[in-house]
Amino acid sequence: MKSTFATLPQVAHREPVRIRLRQCARTFAGRQGQHTALHPLDLAVEPGETLVLLGPSGCGKTTTLRIISGLEQPDAGGEVWFGDEQVTHLPIEKRDVGMVFQNYALFPNMNVAANIGYGLKIRGYSAEVIRQRTGEMVDMVHLQGLEQRAIHELSGGQKQRVALARAMAVQPRVLLFDEPLAALDAKLRDRLRIDIGQLLRQLGITAVYVTHDQAEAMALGDRIAVMEKGRIAQLGTPQQIYHQPATAFVADFIGTVNRFAILGRGQGSLQVTGGGLPSDYQGDASLLYCRPEDVRICTDDEPVAVRGRVIQRFFLGQSQRLLVDTGAAEPLQVDSSSRQHWQVGDAISLSVPADALFAITGNQTQPHAGEKAESAAGSST
Numbered sequence: 233m234k235s236t237f238a239t240l241p242q243v244a245h246r247e248p249v250r251i252r253l254r255q256c257a258r259t260f261a262g263r264q265g266q267h268t269a270l271h272p273l274d275l276a277v278e279p280g281e282t283l284v285l286l287g288p289s290g291c292g293k294t295t296t297l298r299i300i301s302g303l304e305q306p307d308a309g310g311e312v313w314f315g316d317e318q319v320t321h322l323p324i325e326k327r328d329v330g331m332v333f334q335n336y337a338l339f340p341n342m343n344v345a346a347n348i349g350y351g352l353k354i355r356g357y358s359a360e361v362i363r364q365r366t367g368e369m370v371d372m373v374h375l376q377g378l379e380q381r382a383i384h385e386l387s388g389g390q391k392q393r394v395a396l397a398r399a400m401a402v403q404p405r406v407l408l409f410d411e412p413l414a415a416l417d418a419k420l421r422d423r424l425r426i427d428i429g430q431l432l433r434q435l436g437i438t439a440v441y442v443t444h445d446q447a448e449a450m451a452l453g454d455r456i457a458v459m460e461k462g463r464i465a466q467l468g469t470p471q472q473i474y475h476q477p478a479t480a481f482v483a484d485f486i487g488t489v490n491r492f493a494i495l496g497r498g499q500g501s502l503q504v505t506g507g508g509l510p511s512d513y514q515g516d517a518s519l520l521y522c523r524p525e526d527v528r529i530c531t532d533d534e535p536v537a538v539r540g541r542v543i544q545r546f547f548l549g550q551s552q553r554l555l556v557d558t559g560a561a562e563p564l565q566v567d568s569s570s571r572q573h574w575q576v577g578d579a580i581s582l583s584v585p586a587d588a589l590f591a592i593t594g595n596q597t598q599p600h601a602g603e604k605a606e607s608a609a610g611s612s613t
C-alpha cells in the first residue's frame with residue numbers, strides 16, 4: 233500500500249504489522265470479589281487492517297485496546313504479538329503505538345505544531361525533518377494556518393485533528409483509537425469519520441478502533457468485532473455483521489430487526505405471527521428476522537401481503553420509520569421513503585421478500601435462502 237510518508241525517508245517507512253492476542257483475559261479484584269472484564273480472547277488483526285471493537289458500555293472494548301497498547305497487562309498466560317515479536321511485557325513507550333483518545337490528551341502548554349512534532353523530537357529527529365514532517369501532517373489533517381495556535385484556542389474537532397496528526401507523525405507500528413469522536417457533535421463526527429477513514433486507507437497502518445457507535449463501526453471497519461460481556465459475540469465484515477448476525481444480541485445491537493415466530497406453512501405462504509410470508513424460505517428455524525428497510529410496502533391484492541395499521545411514524549430526513557400494528561405482539565418496523573405521506577391510523581399492506589429473511593440459531597447464523605453457508609458469520613480466531 234502506498235505510504236504518504238514516502239517523501240520523508242528520514243522517518244522510517246514500516247511494513248504494516250499483524251497484531252495477535254492469544255488467550256488474553258483480564259480480571260479485576262473488586263469489593264465484591266473478582267470481576268472478569270475480559271474472558272480469554274484470541275484475536276488477530278491483519279497487517280494494514282482496521283479492526284473496530286464495537287459493543288455497549290462495559291463489554292471490554294477499552295480493556296482489549298489497553299492490552300494491545302501496553303497500558304494494561306493481560307492475566308498470566310495471555311500473550312500479545314506484533315508480527316513475530318512478543319510484546320506482552322513491553323511497556324507502552326517501547327511498543328511503538330500511536331494512540332488517539334476521546335479527551336485528546338494534548339500538551340496544553342505547547343502549540344499545534346509542537347504537539348504534532350513532539351514524538352519526532354523525543355526520537356531525536358533534526359529540526360528540519362520535524363518541520364517538514366509536521367507540515368505534511370498539518371496538510372493531511374487540514375489544519376493549515378493553525379500551526380502556531382495554542383491548544384485552548386482550538387475547537388473540539390480541531391483538537392482531535394491535532395491528536396490524530398501527533399499519533400501519525402512518527403508512523404507507529406500500530407494506531408489505536410479509543411472513542412476519538414465521542415465528544416464531538418454529530419456533524420463534526422461525520423466529517424472526521426470520513427477523514428479518519430481516508431487517512432487509514434491511505435496510510436495502510438494496522439489500526440484498532442473502539443466505539444459504541446454502530447454507524448462509525450460500519451464506516452471505518454474492514455472488520456468489526458462485536459463484543460458482549462467480555463467476549464467477542466461475532467467477528468466479521470460490516471456486511472456479515474449486519475446481514476448475517478450470529479446472535480440475537482448482535483442483530484439487535486447493529487440496527488433494528490423485526491422478529492417473526494413461525495406458526496406453520498400453508499397455502500403458498502409461511503404462516504407467521506402477524507401475517508404470512510413467502511413460502512420459499514428454506515430454513516427451519518422457529519424465529520425469522522428482517523431489517524426494516526427490507527420490508528416492502530405493497531398493494532392489497534398481492535398474495536402474501538401482511539395487513540396492518542400505522543401506529544407511529546418517525547421522520548428521519550432521508551427516510552421515515554413506520555411502526556405498524558399487524559396484530560402480533562410487537563409492531564413491525566418499516567422504512568419508507570420520506571416523501572410518502574403516511575399518517576398514524578392509515579391502513580398499510582406489507583410484504584417481506586424471502587431473501588431478506590434470516591434465522592439465528594444459537595451462536596451461528598443460518599444463511600438465508602440462496603446464500604452459501606461459508607458466508608455466514610465468522611468467529612474470533
Ligand SMILES: Nc1ncnc2c1ncn2[C@@H]1O[C@H](COP(=O)(O)OP(=O)(O)OP(=O)(O)O)[C@@H](O)[C@H]1O
Pocket residue numbers: 260261262267268269287288289290291292293294295296444
Ligand atoms: N481498572 C479497573 N478496575 C476494575 N474494573 C475495571 C477496571 N477497568 C475496567 N473495569 C471493568 O471491566 C469491564 C470492562 O470495562 P471496559 O472499560 O473495557 O469496557 P468498555 O466496553 O470499554 O466500556 P465503555 O464503552 O463504557 O468505555 C467493566 O465492567 C469495567 O467496570
